[in-house]
Amino acid sequence: MTDSMLCESLASARRRLTEALVSAGRPTDAARLLAVSKTKPAGMIREAWSLGQREFGENYVQEALEKQAELADLGDIVWHFIGPLQANKTRAVAEHFDWVHSLDREKVARRLNDQRPEELGPLQVCLQVNVSGEASKSGVAPGELEALAEAVLSMPRLRLRGLMAIPAPARDIASQREPLARLRQALEALRRRFPEAPLDTLSMGMSDDLEAAVLEGATLVRLGTAIFGTRDTSRR
Numbered sequence: 001m002t003d004s005m006l007c008e009s010l011a012s013a014r015r016r017l018t019e020a021l022v023s024a025g026r027p028t029d030a031a032r033l034l035a036v037s038k039t040k041p042a043g044m045i046r047e048a049w050s051l052g053q054r055e056f057g058e059n060y061v062q063e064a065l066e067k068q069a070e071l072a073d074l075g076d077i078v079w080h081f082i083g084p085l086q087a088n089k090t091r092a093v094a095e096h097f098d099w100v101h102s103l104d105r106e107k108v109a110r111r112l113n114d115q116r117p118e119e120l121g122p123l124q125v126c127l128q129v130n131v132s133g134e135a136s137k138s139g140v141a142p143g144e145l146e147a148l149a150e151a152v153l154s155m156p157r158l159r160l161r162g163l164m165a166i167p168a169p170a171r172d173i174a175s176q177r178e179p180l181a182r183l184r185q186a187l188e189a190l191r192r193r194f195p196e197a198p199l200d201t202l203s204m205g206m207s208d209d210l211e212a213a214v215l216e217g218a219t220l221v222r223l224g225t226a227i228f229g230t231r232d233t234s235r236r
């Protein structure tokens, strides 16, 4: 993808998000764009940064660390870890990311809390919820969410911001909305249960279901393909 193509696709992703917010009757700043840059080179991230994009999502720890090193001069860039998180990778994530969206186990939370360096602020976290049942192996089961949230809220180096989901693919917007509505309701229930917690984030909506996610209250949409083009899956 050339620089001018990236410029166009980023502009059209921004337009798409704004239009979705307007159609949903929400303020145009009610959701922001997370640019998912997995498998894409550091040069593309730098180009998107030069076009004003600040928040980037990565799925693979080693790949992300390499790109972060190349982009260390971009001081105000914000890194989100959105991939499956194994316990043996927590230190790198605690030291090199601002956000984690894929937290679904107390053991991993404890490690992140213990390993978050003092000189950095708390790590911003979303709990990943398995809203599609059998279809997904990742994410905490809805029935175990409250207990996990309570545990995370007791960890001083983590700041619980909200929930994330990757629903099973669905063809039409009505079936896309069902699991996303469940995630919204789960966040509403947590807010009632923990009124003091800073639970302001619904991380949902990808290139194929952005409109459905915005209708259901997404505040952070994670777009990869729509911004950076299709991924070369043979690289992984």
Ligand SMILES: *Cc1c(COP(=O)(O)O)cnc(C)c1O
Residues within 6 Å of the ligand: 036, 038, 059, 082, 083, 166, 206, 207, 208, 222, 223, 224, 225, 226
């Ligand atoms: C890859 C990925 C995305 C982006 O998906 P697209 O369909 O390319 O927009 C969003 N969220 C997560 C967790 C991902 O792994």
